[in-house]
Amino acid sequence: MNVKDYIDTIVKDAKNASRVMATVSSSAKNAALEQIAHNLLNCKTTLMSENEKDIKAAEKEGLSSAMIDRLRLTDSRIEDMAKGIREVINLADPVGELMEERIRPNGLQIQKVRVPIGVIIIIYESRPNVTADAASLCLKTGNATILRGGKESIHSNIAIYRQISSALEKVGLDKKAIQVIETIDRKAVDYLLKADEYVDLVIPRGGEGLIRNVVENSTIPVIKHYKGVCHIYVDEFANLNMAKDVCLNAKIQRPGTCNAMETMLVHEKIAKTFLPDISRSMSDAGVELRGCEKSRKILPDIKAATEEDWSTEYLEKILSVKIVSSIEEALNHISVYGSSHSDAIITEDKPNAKKFTDEVDSAAVYVNASTRFTDGYEFGMGAEIGISTDKLHARGPMGLKELTSYKYIVHGNGQIRS
């Protein structure tokens, strides 16, 4: 079968499966999830030996050790996958929720009811655990899912997929409800992204290049975030001890995440006190600072930040620093260089806090807390399929509810429109 026909079959099968999945009970979906967890734990050896093929190929290709590490399936990582699936079982199923209800003057009863989105494509890079994580969240919400992982993890993904399929079959659900693209041909993605007749949503997860490619080529709605250039603005009225703790946490606790701080904005009135102190702590933690001209007068040893630095998502132990002369200058900097992801103000001044939360147009806006909290688990959603910096449908962490849509169910007794 050529790639076009292959994808055509996949998307049509997914659409058919989604019709069935929309009406499957929570207990049947949970039984499927439990069976998937069980299967994965039961075939660790197979998963690891298939994974070994990917690792060998990656080593041969000369991929970085960080990349190879992300690719690797270990005993404990497989157990984590199963644990993650079992956590999803314990979450409430949002499908079927009566979101709104009203009776119109003509007697029509209008109900807004939560339903699955339908068919969702997930396009991701090399981490094979995404295959199980994303599939379980989409399954729990009654969606049919098409997964397309990076070519580096193809053997691992297919091995996981085999276990998912056999689990779905075993519990009597349509095994086409979760499908993995088994070819590494890049044309597969092109065809997938044009299948708007059958697919309702694409979620790309990965680097900016991958996401940009999806956005430019998809005729299906996309939810995404390109990057996280997160700011912390240390206001003139900040508690400087708190500012130091929060800034250190936001930068170094996990620098490779999208909600880590990349730029620190410091009010000029407290810069002379705050900067030398935070700079020592950052240095001790191995963070390289790159500063604006003003900040380099206080910290003469740090590198100069270039224009490019202000919009760079470092994802490592580098921090750009800028002194601002007012909260307005901070707001303007965030508006120009930010990525609408997560931004924080540290202040004890209520009007400034309010101004900041009112005016910063980001998915999550913080007062006196670390930007690192932008996360489905930390927000109490119980799970996360990704983070959106779009403003349509879902913004910020996306949990189970964000994987649903709604429909209007209208009951009448013969009403006609006049």
Next chain:
Amino acid sequence: MNVKDYIDTIVKDAKNASRVMATVSSSAKNAALEQIAHNLLNCKTTLMSENEKDIKAAEKEGLSSAMIDRLRLTDSRIEDMAKGIREVINLADPVGELMEERIRPNGLQIQKVRVPIGVIIIIYESRPNVTADAASLCLKTGNATILRGGKESIHSNIAIYRQISSALEKVGLDKKAIQVIETIDRKAVDYLLKADEYVDLVIPRGGEGLIRNVVENSTIPVIKHYKGVCHIYVDEFANLNMAKDVCLNAKIQRPGTCNAMETMLVHEKIAKTFLPDISRSMSDAGVELRGCEKSRKILPDIKAATEEDWSTEYLEKILSVKIVSSIEEALNHISVYGSSHSDAIITEDKPNAKKFTDEVDSAAVYVNASTRFTDGYEFGMGAEIGISTDKLHARGPMGLKELTSYKYIVHGNGQIRS
């Protein structure tokens, strides 16, 4: 200025205006709306004389009289525009609504707050009243709007725009909050649709060709509906008098609308009783029937429906008719040929009604009522900017709430992530 630079300026100005608009009070937005209504009423003569230029050009181009009628601004249509704007003033402003709030175990207070979407492009065809209608809904919800109407209505749209701009200026709001594209160069649309750095949403309103072009070329999220191929399924357990009234209403009350019925599905057990009766009434109302083979055995005089008929949105007094042998066959037909807009079942049988509302994957699913009710006003939203058959963000009629997004505002006292 060339078109690219022109659009570049427009989208940047809109983005800047959106930052301000997000924090403007409801009363200031209402004052602007009142001023717009006032200005439009005050300059009827100018509007009509500018409109006359469009009408003359349309006549010269040989446009149909229906098209020319849609284009025409009359005294009463201008009054209707002003009336529509004043109705929007009376609607509650959804911006600022606290949608959810939770305190996390670590003390973080997480608020989900309704905010404007940001910058919205509306692309539409020839009816100039859309300029005022769409602008007022977007203004009420604190969005900045870029309007691109059909080239046939360019003089009318610009004339309306002048009044809107002067109203915004008079009340002290940024007049770039509402902008109309003043060139008919089609490249303007191409540039607009790639301005994802500045624009958050595109709403195309018009025929399927216009919408398809927007979807294929836009890197900005789009909310749309291609067409409405709406079904009514007359079940074996239907009250046939009710079925007749509802089907007639759904077909003939306004055949040119997207929520009018295009296909009637009839259970075989009641077909011999129901079809002759409804067929007479439809004929009396000037409706042409096109039937499946089985239905033509009962109604030998009607035309045969072709495969194409089942997926055609006639938008006129034509109705395709199909006899089905079960509710499953009806569900399957709707799934294959429907447009996920509005579909109804007429039945007195509760399990069948539930099966239908559970399984039909459309924005609005009706039991014993006309599909014609899919409308923002009829649903009690107070207004409507359009109807979505997408499943992302908004589905079905889109009112003010559907023109908003949300952000998370998180208050802490120095929380860091461990």
